[in-house]
Amino acid sequence: MNHVSAIVLASLRRRRTAFVATFLSVFLGSSMVMAFAAMLDTSFGDGVSNADSTTLSIMATVVGGWGAIIVGSAVVTTVAVTARQRITELALLRSAGATPRQVVRLIVGETAVVAAAGVLLAVPAGYGLGRVLLAMLSTTDQVSSGVDYQFGAVALGAGIGVGFVVALLATRIAARRAARRTIREAMFEAEAGGRKIGRVRFWAGLVCLGIAAQNVVLSLTMVDGKKVYDVQMIASEACIFAGIGFALLAPIILERAVRLLAGLVVRVAGTPGELAVAGMRQRLQQAATPLMPIIVLTSIAMGTLYMQAVTNALHAKSDDKATETLNYVVVGMIVVFAAVMLVNLVVTAMNERRGEFAQQRLVGATSRQLIAMIGAESGVLVLVGLVFGTVGGLLTVVPFTLKTTHSVVPDASAGIYIGIVVAVAALTVGAMLVAGRRATAADAVSVLREAAQA
Secondary structure: OOHHHHHHHHHHHHOHHHHHHHHHHHHHHHHHHHHHHHHHHHHOOOOOOHHHHHHHHHHHHHHHHHHHHHHHHHHHHHHHHHHHOOHHHHHHHHHOOOOHHHHHHHHHHHHHHHHHHHHHHHHHHHHHHHHHHHHHHHHOOOOOOOOOOOOOHHHHHHHHHHHHHHHHHHHHHHHHHHHOOOHHHHHHHHHHOOOOOOHHHHHHHHHHHHHHHHHHHHHHHOOOOOOHHHHHHHHHHHHHHHHHHHHHOHHHHHHHHHHHHHHHHHHHHOHHHHHHHHHHHHOHHHHHOOHHHHHHHHHHHHHHHHHHHHHHHHOOOOOOOHHHHHHHHHHHHHHHHHHHHHHHHHHHHHHHOHHHHHHHHHOOOOHHHHHHHHHHHHHHHHHHHHHHHHHHHHHHHHHHHHHHHOOOOOOOOOHHHHHHHHHHHHHHHHHHHHHHHHHHHOOHHHHHHHHHHO
């Protein structure tokens, strides 16, 4: 075993929580992408009719395509979070004589081991999920019951591409950036928690919002309102692009929101609220990490569920269950994946802050005060995430409703939105409090000693 391999294995043992987060992201993402890509493999099978092939292809390309984008974004985010935790360590390696190339090899090697394990275990999981998906399509009479399930090159290639390749590319980019930093720059960024977002991420967020706005305009002007399915195809993309766009700009959004809500948070939560505001201002990128899945989850769930509720009210789909099932599958996939990713990122972020919590306890803060601080942070994140997620959802709901019913307000139950709000709030607050309680429970001196030895 060479020196780099030994360092990789030692680092894997020491940073279990961060690598578990990467593993779960790759495993879940690859499993979902493989399941939908298998529909394309199935459509190429012998004896599959043109109608069945079309349905399977739509399920694979539309749902699977959007799933791949969202999954890829989640994998990149998780990798970026775990890489950010090691800025100081990597700078110390550089100061000890390690070359930038060695640093990059170290980080990429670690990710390769974790991502490979995630993809390998995703193969049987993706195979099983694909079978369930085909059975669901067959049960709802969208494809013939005699269609044989195929799991081949398309499914494997998509899963490996989204899980393994994307993880390695994202890691390599993050590693090269980290390897170029001096020890002083790295220390400063570690203390600041990443206050600024990169230009690529900033412009990518604006581009996504621009595409969402374009979809709103197109759905209102270029499509016949009587062709409900055509309006859906265009309007549905607005909430997806808007959710991703707002998520990419989450640190900027949170900075403005904290500035606006600071007084209210302090009045409601007192000293813990003041600590929460100060902490979020200090480490914007870290604090904004859980905000991303909240926005995406809220935006896509709201936009898709209300769009489908309006469509059902119009009775325009009595002979076409494919689109309805497609929409519900999209929501189900996003809800499950975003929920897991939210918990995943919250646990990783809280584990990253164990040293911060330990220092606060040594200067007099009690565990109860720290939990109250985390509760105040979760309240801000839920409020901000729901607001921007709702805006993203409305970019689909309003144009679709206006075009098909000539009304701005959808003829659908408010319970849909209430359910989304309650579910997102409960998941976020619950995950942060549980993870925060575990992160603050350890002995403060032991935590700081462990951090110094790492």
